[in-house]
Amino acid sequence: MSRSSAPVATRPAARTRPRAGIGADAARPDGVPKVRGEFAFSSDLWMDGMLWGRTLRSPHVSARIVAVDPSPALAIPGVRAVVTAADVPGRPTYGLEEPDQPVFASEVVRYHGEPIAAVAADHPETARAGVRAIEVVYEPLEPVVDAERALRAPPLHPDGNLFRHLVIRHGDLDATGDVVVEGTYEVGMQDQAFMGPESGLAVPADDGGVDLYVATQWLHVDRDQIAASLGLPAERVRLHLAGVGGAFGGREDVSLQIHLCLLALGTGRPVKMVYSRDESFFGHVHRHPAKMWFRHHATRGGDLVKVEARIVLDGGAYLSSSNAVISNAACFAPGPYKVPNALIDAYAVRTNNPPCGAMRGFGSVQVCYGHEAQMDKLAAALGMDPVELRLHNALERFDRLVTGQVLTGTVPVRECIRAAMAHPLPPAPSLLDPPMARPGGAGLSADHADVRRGVGIAVSLKNVGYSEGFDDYATARVRLEAGVGGEPVATVVAATAEVGQGFVTIAQQIVREELGVADVLLAPAGTTDIGSAGSSSASRQTWMSGGAIQLACVAIRRQLIARAAASWGCSHASVEWDAGEAVHEGTGERRGLAALLADGAVEAEHEHHHRPTVPLDADGQGDAHLSVMVAAHRAVVDVDPGLGLVKVVQVTTGQDVGHALNPTQVTGQIEGGIAQGVGLAVMEEIVLDEGRVKNPSFTDYLVPTTLDMPAVAATFVEEPEPDAPYGAKGVGEPPVISSGPAVLAAIRDATGLALTRAPVRPEDIALAGQST
């Protein structure tokens, strides 16, 4: 196995491009089955003789558990097992960063919906009856649901209520500007709202271990947490990726994994679990709600002088990835601008609200609502055009972040802004518009005269990959051999979770590009046969698993060249690789894959580490990030101020993609991300009442429909990233970050209202200035 942390060269200038290689609009291998309904998602798992699992969850937000009595459930015919905290043989807790979350609550309940027990039964309805029959005596406690209050409240957990306090001190903290603008902003709790609910199938094995088929984002880190709680060595817990119906960060944490394995090991039978839609809202972490204060200083000429910010993220009851989310929120609080001086005071706090963790955009989303509203405010105070102000202060290559890190990669902020602005504006609203196209849509609540048009812009910055010294890596193995008919076939083995992002397509494209082989198979992803791929998150898999595959291919090519050189009796140096063939530099003789593989298969494995990063120091300084991605969005909205309803008409974007390895897939990420960004801007929110989730359903947790989706026009800004395989940056997260803030800016433009909170609710517009 080779191992490298060296930068990977960008694409070799191949003379003949294999079909569907890098840069091509290759079709997804799982596309047709998904469209035809033939793709097996994790909820489709089935095994003869399997039992059905179900989870008992706390109806209380905060309570002491006085007693749990499973015996009435066990008395029900068909109930095969009940497991509680008392049945966890290993570590009683789990967690991505620190194991602070109980597998089952035993003494205290810290959030609405926290698991107390799990039941396995012959039939899903019997399992449901079993769950209802378990007797739990609770002593309800007063919940702490306000993050500021939690900072002063008695500890809700032995680890205390402060997850992380991070201060960034940069430059001259006493610096002031001629013009100062200040504002407070709030972002509600967004849900990942993936369509495929949590589901899995655990099968007990003869060696006392367990095989778990599950939809997840990171197989190996799940495995390690499961094994710890089961008290089993990691190799006896074998994870296999089942079809994943979306993730967006919501599958990074363990949900039903340990429960399922406990039930399977306890009953000696396969056990399947599928969360219902409402349970899914309790079963995974959400996006952190944020309360933020910003003060921006600038010269009269519009140079940013200083950014001050106080950011409080509500992490809910357990840590999850709060420490990393707050780090991103702090590091990217100023946005993609040159800021010589900064003081950023950031807190992630434990409360009795539902746990929050990873979601697409990871900390950058919340602060973008703040810094972009501030830039507009500043432009107004300076009498400057908001686009001009952004261009004027845009970060450039070799500038510093407020962490002191010099940006050595590409930072095309101006290019992204100009690209977003260059798209034509849509036609003005007209009497002749189809009535359904107006705000209110199918409800036909607005007439032409009720509609106001607005335009807004927002720009964002986020890191690719993991930060602060985490030794992130991905492993992949590629095998090249002659197929049944003699034609070359490549097989890729990687534990990379395909969560919809299209990694499976990119993996094939890379192998085709590097080896010139048309047929590329992907082995099922699992933990048994290969090392970790890391998480399918942080926009990192093309860079990390893609890089591992690329380098494994390079190693295979080296072996093939060695074979050719041996057969020609020449040195390796005099053999070149061209269009999937070895070429003798002297004689021009060529040797194709079929001939080279006659001696048997060639295989190589590679563990790819990226350039190391370092933790932030006591002043929040350090080269903590691998690389950054920029996106700019311009939104055009029609608002009905009377009813406070919004129709997002168009979103245009310029996105810094490095190199679009598959333009169709990049477009898919951009359109999907904009849908999610628009959702947070105008409708998506988990509504809490004293910690209680009020809308755990798709009836009441609203995500955009096709009538809510704006027209999208996208420009890829392609400046290859020096460090990245093929120069490609991540593309998954940027579309969701500044699209929502652009929509808010556009609504402000249409209404003249301050609108400091996302999502904007109809009453925030229709009843503005009125106490409600």
Add this chain to the structure above:
Amino acid sequence: MGEVEPGADVRVALPRTVNGAVDAMTATPDAQYLAGGTDFCVEVNFGLRRPPAVVCLRRVAELRRAEVTPTEVVIGAGTTYADMGTGSLADALPALAAAARTVGSPQIRNAGTIGGNVATASPAGDTLPLLTALDARVRVLGPGAEREMGIDELVTGVKRTALEPQELVISIRVPRLDGPQQFLKVGTRNAMVIAIASAAVVLDLEARRVRAAFGSVGPVPVRPRQAEDELSDAIDWGRLSASEAAIERFGELAAQACSPITDHRSTAAYRRRAVEVVAARGLRRCLRDVA
């Protein structure tokens, strides 16, 4: 109410006539009617109902019949939203068609029925405002007896009706009035959304009356009688116009007639404002349509 054992079979009756449906219901004490299933099955999924037997209404041809006469429209209880949204039914009752087109998604509109909407009696039921504004009458068949009642008598509270457990809604009779009618629905999403507030506004040119009703702003559809009275007097029926002040007054009185609540979908204050706005807009549109 009886509940089925986990995993036990649910008995299913597939009657072809209305009498057959009532007989099947009478023969099986804990059975429930099943039409499009768009409310029923949601409640099953949430574990809120588990009847041991269902009487399916899909095959009862009489329930799917709709008839447009010069004086009234008779809509079979099994008429779907898709049926109401187009054709002669839509021509005769354009505001009901507009309401039908706001319901759910195409799948829901192909399955969901007006009978189910009426029998569910949700405050957010989108057919109810227009039926209420027009004083629709509901024909109901019980064991041995048929009766008819006003929609306002049938809907008695939040998801509560005057229907006896075995009674079957056969049809809804809606009077045909000469004059325009409008339906407006307010929701936080542009499609597939439960109404935060809705309004049906109708002009009866012959009787020189304004009629209106609002959804999602009270336990049952709200009829703003005072607003109707004042505006009926304020309209210049000869020129079919009203002053902007009168129209706004209509909105204000409409809002006053409502008793909205604050919940996770919206606030009482917003719902009141929304009614004020859509009542006035609906009225303006009616006057514009007819002018």
